[in-house]
Amino acid sequence: MQTIKSIWQKNWLGYLFLSPWLIGLLCLTAIPMAASLYLSFTNYDMFTAPQWVGFENYGDMFDDRKWLASVKVTAIFVFLGVPLQLSFALAIALLLNKGISGLKVYRAAYYVPSLFGGSVAIAILWRQLFGGDGLVNHALSLVGIEGMNWIATPDTALYTLVVLTVWQFGAPMVIFLAGLQQIPVDLYEAARIDGANKMKQFISITIPMLSPIIFFNLIMQIIASFQAFTQAYIVSGGTGGPLNSTLFYTLYLYQKGFTHFQMGYASAMAWILLFAIAIITALVFASAKKWVYYQE
Template sequence: MNKLKQAWRNNWVGYLFLSPWLIGVLTLSAIPMIASLYLSFTSYDMFTPPKFIGLENYATMFQDAKWRDSLRVTSMYVFLGVPLQLIFALAIAVFLNRGISGLKFYRAIYYVPSLFGGSVAIALLWRQLFGSKGLVNSFLITLGFETKNWIASPDTALYTLIVLMIWQFGSPMVIFLAGLKQVPIELYEASKIDGASKWKQFSRVTLPLITPVVFFNLVMQIIGAFQAFTSAYIISGGSGGPLNSTLFYTLYLYQKGFTHFQMGYASAMAWFLLLFIACATAILFLTSKKWVYYQE
């Protein structure tokens, strides 16, 4: 007990400076999370007191065809968009790492889309670009190709959102570039003496040594992609259409909670998403032992 008192006396100033953050975590994160966990076992419309119904929300969720559609659409968005985004970001990082002049300028320019990635303005701009009279169709007309309303077609609407994700490659690109700077130049010199081509240098030297950076970007982008909301909401007008082709999981959660006022059901959806992301992240960590190389 005396040791605890002494530790408090020695560290009270630190705790004082940490108190705003601790209060914020408790009031804005921890307490709402605990409340949503309780609400996930209730029937709650935000106007009457919640009524405990056990696992009924979760049972209903697995029988909900629209919920399954939202999970399928989001999974396609994540597992198609994230690898393409990371490949494109790595390609740009490798190009910038070649020692070109004006590196800081190009790095800043390429990072700009990521700064506005989740904004309403960018989503509106994207809807205009891929609309029936948008810039994309105008460009196709000049080339003599047929045009279509990319946003209104269930066959292409999701892919426009994937293209938007790929365009927001700035954040992983900067991290890749930092990782490439840490690769010892001596290894390139040694491989060059051994007659290795540029591709062999990349595949046998560069890529293995930046696998920790690849792993970090992969985890962060997957977590972020599963929570994507703004682009789908703006481009589809909040409906998730056409034919649920852009019905992201978070968008359907929003509809249930704030349009249909089924807050208990929405809370159950939120906790399922949390567990789903946690499982996906755990699988990545378990499999990383086989392909991520850490230097001693």
């Protein structure tokens, strides 16, 4: 009995403070994950009892043209949007870094789109901007270019959303700026004495010293981009159109799970998403050995 008592005395306080989180972990994360995995092997539809269908949901996906479209759309969005956004973020951070006066004002101004970017309001604005008689076409007509309805054209709709992501480069930019400020000035001075020009300094000092931050931004933006939803929903009115060109993976998952109530299928989709994110994150982590430089 003594031991039980002493175990209790040692642990009760920690677990008391941990209890809300533990309950959440159990009831809102762990059990739902297990349930989701189970449901992904069933044909559950909310109204009738789930029936085991084995790997049918997973197999069906590869014959589902809309699913394939959503994978393609999401892949383009992630692999085009993230590098572009981070390049912009880095370029502007470099521009702002070199002891420029008014840094705080500029930084705040460039950050504003990141603050607003995820909102419904901005998605609505985007719909107007890139619409047939939107602001973008107005601007183009000033220089004699005839625009089109970018949102309603399947070939361009997705790219208006890529632009929206790139537009929100402020948050990674702020992180890059903080990272740049931690690079010791001596390194540049030593390089200057050795006769290295600006370009050489950038490649041999800035990039390696900044690589852990680039890595962090890359991982975080990839994970976030895979889960993008609001902008595609609002811009396409919830359809993912035109011709599925803005059918983000999460939007299709939402349609399957909560409009068609094919919850088994939607659960399987969620697990594929989890695996996709895990594999790509793991690849980036594996590549880190080659290009991320950690000082010790």
